[in-house]
Structure formats: structure tokens, C-alpha cells
Amino acid sequence: MNESAITVENLVKKFEDVTAVDGISLQVSKGELFGLLGPNGAGKTTTINILCGLTKPTSGTAKVGGCDVQKETGKVKELIGVCLQETAIYPYLTGVENIELFGNLYAMNKETLQKRRDVLLENMGLTGDAKRRTAKYSGGMKRRLSLILALIHDPQIAFLDEPTVAMDPQSRRAVWDFVKELKKEGKTIILTTHYMEEAEELCDRVGIIDHGKLIALGSPDALISKHKVKNLEEVFIEITGRKIREEV
Amino acid sequence: MKFQRVLALTKKEIKKTIREPAVLFMIFLFPIVFVFAFGASFGGVGDSQTAYSVGVVNMDQPGSVNASQILLTALSDTKILTVQAYVDNQTAQTDLSQGTVQAVMVIPADFSQSFASYQAAPNDPDTWTNATVALYLDKGSLVATQAIPPIIQQVLSALAGQSQQAQSSPFSLETASLVEVTAQSAFDFMAPGMFTFASIFLIMMVAQSFTQDRESGMMKRIRITPTSPTEFMTRQVLSYMLIALIQAILVFVMVYFMGFKPDVGIPIYAFAFALVLLFSLSNIGFGLITATIAKSSGAATGLSFLFVLPQLFLGTFVGTSLSSTAQIAGKIIPSYYVTDALTSLFLRGAAITSTAILVDTAAVSVSCIAILAAGILLYGKYYKI
Numbered sequence: 001m002n003e004s005a006i007t008v009e010n011l012v013k014k015f016e017d018v019t020a021v022d023g024i025s026l027q028v029s030k031g032e033l034f035g036l037l038g039p040n041g042a043g044k045t046t047t048i049n050i051l052c053g054l055t056k057p058t059s060g061t062a063k064v065g066g067c068d069v070q071k072e073t074g075k076v077k078e079l080i081g082v083c084l085q086e087t088a089i090y091p092y093l094t095g096v097e098n099i100e101l102f103g104n105l106y107a108m109n110k111e112t113l114q115k116r117r118d119v120l121l122e123n124m125g126l127t128g129d130a131k132r133r134t135a136k137y138s139g140g141m142k143r144r145l146s147l148i149l150a151l152i153h154d155p156q157i158a159f160l161d162e163p164t165v166a167m168d169p170q171s172r173r174a175v176w177d178f179v180k181e182l183k184k185e186g187k188t189i190i191l192t193t194h195y196m197e198e199a200e201e202l203c204d205r206v207g208i209i210d211h212g213k214l215i216a217l218g219s220p221d222a223l224i225s226k227h228k229v230k231n232l233e234e235v236f237i238e239i240t241g242r243k244i245r246e247e248v
Numbered sequence: 249m250k251f252q253r254v255l256a257l258t259k260k261e262i263k264k265t266i267r268e269p270a271v272l273f274m275i276f277l278f279p280i281v282f283v284f285a286f287g288a289s290f291g292g293v294g295d296s297q298t299a300y301s302v303g304v305v306n307m308d309q310p311g312s313v314n315a316s317q318i319l320l321t322a323l324s325d326t327k328i329l330t331v332q333a334y335v336d337n338q339t340a341q342t343d344l345s346q347g348t349v350q351a352v353m354v355i356p357a358d359f360s361q362s363f364a365s366y367q368a369a370p371n372d373p374d375t376w377t378n379a380t381v382a383l384y385l386d387k388g389s390l391v392a393t394q395a396i397p398p399i400i401q402q403v404l405s406a407l408a409g410q411s412q413q414a415q416s417s418p419f420s421l422e423t424a425s426l427v428e429v430t431a432q433s434a435f436d437f438m439a440p441g442m443f444t445f446a447s448i449f450l451i452m453m454v455a456q457s458f459t460q461d462r463e464s465g466m467m468k469r470i471r472i473t474p475t476s477p478t479e480f481m482t483r484q485v486l487s488y489m490l491i492a493l494i495q496a497i498l499v500f501v502m503v504y505f506m507g508f509k510p511d512v513g514i515p516i517y518a519f520a521f522a523l524v525l526l527f528s529l530s531n532i533g534f535g536l537i538t539a540t541i542a543k544s545s546g547a548a549t550g551l552s553f554l555f556v557l558p559q560l561f562l563g564t565f566v567g568t569s570l571s572s573t574a575q576i577a578g579k580i581i582p583s584y585y586v587t588d589a590l591t592s593l594f595l596r597g598a599a600i601t602s603t604a605i606l607v608d609t610a611a612v613s614v615s616c617i618a619i620l621a622a623g624i625l626l627y628g629k630y631y632k633i
Contacts, residue, residue, distance in 0.1 A: 086465030104256030
């Protein structure tokens, strides 16, 4: 078996009387592109937040890069890059300034930061707009810049929380190509999405979450084959009796 | 703690201040415009205190008549002045320089003798023994320079008039030459409070900045990076202190050109700026408390006035014309102690090592650090940094 990048065991997170994550256990191998699928409120983002050290689990353990996310939060933060669901960028800074700010927060040296910045801007198609203040960016441009901020320090493990939501087809395709490139570089990627075609296109394996529970785990092809359906959307319907996106 | 992170976040905060017109206005232009407008409009308003403290050094050597005692009783009977006795001029001068009393009156040794000579021949000025009462005034008090001398003069005249209804008097009142009363303008009395005033609006800026970053997800994004809470808070404090320093310099330049030119050395100025920087800590703390309470940046703007207004009205130049009750209430506000210290330094000529300055500095230090700590702890408790 491949070396594990992420190990989650019996993870539970309760918010008062609501159980957002209900006993999830899974492993993600190094270099794997793993998709977390499920409707809104299923527990995907809470799981990601726990893995990033932003939220403490009620019980259970989670290790990222071999480090316990509760006990070694600092080390985990050095290893990971997180593209948040929110398009969080400073509007009064230019694209370049936003990137350099976060590069400095990861304590990157100036030369490495500049090289990495230029490569990512080129890959995301933002070179021409890099020196404009981001307040003037379109929604798609902000999402792409947000992705650059998450990956500026060249992390070994990337968490991409709905990275293509509300993007135009062109921007979405650019992000897909970029994610594929990351995988080629050997990065471990955790992708949450409710676009089933995105998961089928990109992911080596997917875990489907509903009401905080992991209800299916496997490669897209294996799950489709197992449930004798045409796509992952129908896998979800087969298991839950509901459409995944009707709650979106 | 990595300085690279602190520097990056500080630069970001400065860029925000410069590039966001609303922030730029609130932090830099508003205090300047306000200081100018307020100074120009209300520069002539007097102090509305109802009783003023006058220190008395009584050197009089009474004979059959104790004229100095009559004078002191008459002064107390005015209900405007309260008399505080001193055994020597040096102690009285020290208290004057520290603002404990607003004037010091020295009654000469021959005062009773002069009174007796007047009583013996009220219509023959040639036989009078003339006596001069010396008066030292608090340069930091508008009322001391404008109201106290006429009151004392009136009492001295009445003292003579009580005996013989005479128009002339053997007593004269002399303002001590060291006190440059005429050099002070109403604006001068407000200037120390203006320095304090400048950084108060940091409360609003800090509250808005934190709530906006929280709303936009920026706080979460920064928490994902290896930036520690200490690094994060250090940059907050550093960047806002830098802004406070720039504000103080701008206000200083403005009041200088409006005519405020205290005769003090560079160490006093340096100490004054240090006090203003120290004071900015309380405003950052109040901003964090506001950001903890406020659910949105809009709410933060409104709620920040809970702290802005008391700091502004009870502790700065705005409060000079408030009631005595309001001025007592001001003593629980950090801005009061900063303004008092700056007034003592710039106008009363107090030394940095004087008791009044040390007490004010201690009050500012303790209260500001406590408020900042409370702000950090509260914010950290309800919203993780």
C-alpha cells in the first residue's frame, strides 16, 4: 500500500445538538487526488477545517503528513495549502501584492517567491492583470487568484474546497488543467465539490458524505460499476434516494 | 516569531490605510479637519469650573492686626477660590507645575504692617507701607490666567475699601515675571488634548478591520498559514502604533502652524510622542473589544462610538468646557491622563520626572496595557486568531 498522506479515524464533530461529522474514517495516499463529494451541509467543509487545524474535532483523530492535526498544528500548517470556499483576497492590494503577502506569511525567500509567483500567474492566466487591484477582478479571476494564494508555497498537500464553484467554463477548465498538473508533480490533493463531472474527470478516488457519514468510498469507475449506474450523480441517488444537487 | 511575517502584515495594513479612501479620511483627514474646525470655533470658550485652587505662601508677620488672615478669609468667602496653605514657595511651585493648584499667591512679610499703616492714615498715601502680593499662575489653565488675577485684585481692593472706602490702596498684585501669561492663547490650552484626540479613531479602524477580515474569510485564510497568534497580534499593534505616530506628527505640524509653540526641548516632545503611542494601545484594545461584540463591520462602526465618545469628550480638549462632574468622570478614561500629562509638559513646564508626570504615565501605562490585554483575550476567546 502507498504511504499515507492523510489518515482519519472515527472523526466526530458536534455543534451543540447537530452532528456535522459522524464517525468518518479514511486514508488518502501520497500523490492521490481524492474527492469529497456530497450536498451542501453534508460535512465536507467541516472535515476539511478539522484537517487544516481550524476546527477541533469532538472525538477521533486525524493525521496530515504524519502529524497529528491537534497536537502538531504548526507542522501541519507548514505542509498544507488550502483554497477556501470563500474568495478571500484583499481588494485594496494588487494580485501580486496579495500573492507576496501570503508568500511572506509562509516565510518564503524573495527569489523563490518571485519565481513561483510568476509561474502560478502564468498557469492561471492572470499575468496581465497581476498589477491591478483585485477589487477590479471578475469573480472567476478572484477564484483563480485565491487558488494561487493557497499554493504559493508549493505545499505537499492541497485542500481545494469547491475551487471551481461559480466559475465560467473557461476558468473551470484552466483550474482543472492546473489541478492535473499538481497531481503530476506528486502533490496530494483533497478536492471537495458537488460537480459530479468534475470529480469523475479529476479524482483517483472519491468519498461520498451525507449527513456527516461516509456513505461510499472508491474510485469513480468502481463506484459506478458497483451500483450499475452511469455516473456519480446516480451513485448518490442510488444510495440516498435523493439528487446530490437538489439541496445545493 | 518571524519578523518577515510581521513586516508583511504591517505593510499590508499600511497599504490598506493609504488606499482605502474612507479609512484614509477617518484616520488622517478627519482628526486634522476636526482639530482645525474645533480649535477655530471654540478656541475662545472658557473653563466652566466653579472653584479654583490657589496655593498660599503666607510670609506675613502680623502685629496687632492679622491682615493676611482677613485676606485669606475674604478669598475663601468668594466661593470661587479655595485656599491651600504652603509653608514654603518651593513646595507650592512644585504643586503649581504639576497642576495640583492653579495659582500660587505669596503674601509678603510686611502685609499686616502695610494694612496697619493704611488704617492709621487712609488718606495719606505718603505714610503707607506698600506691600506687593506675588502671583504665580498655571500656564496650562485658561481660568488661571484670565480669571484668578482679577478676583484676587478685587479682594485686595475690597480689603482696603472695607476700612475706609478709599479709592487707592497700599496693596498691589504682581504677576510673577516667569509666568508668560500673555503668551498663551485659548488655542494653546486645547493643543495638548488635540494630540490625544488624534488616535482615538483607531478604535473604529481596528474594529472595522477585524470584522471585515472575519466577514471576508481573510482571518480564516491567515489562520491557515503558519502565522502564530503572537505574530498576528504583533503586526496589528505595530501597524496601528505606526499610524498613531503619523497622526500625532500631522496634528503636531498643524497645531504648530496654528500658533502652538511650547517652549520645551526635544526630550519633552519625544516623551509626548511616546505617551501618545502608549495611549494608542488602549484604542487598539477598545477596537478589539468592539470587534468581539460586533457581528458585522457595519455594527462595528456604530458600536465603536461606545468607546470613542467617552475617550473624546471626557479626556481631550473637547472636555475643557464640560461640567465638573463630567471632568471627574473623565478620570476613569485613559485619554484624561494623557491630556493632563501633555498639558503639564507643554504648558505648566513640568519635568518628565515630576510626580504629576510619573503618576499620569503610570495611569496611562497600566490602563492602556490592561485594555489591550483585555481586547486580545476577549477577541481570542470568541474568534480564534
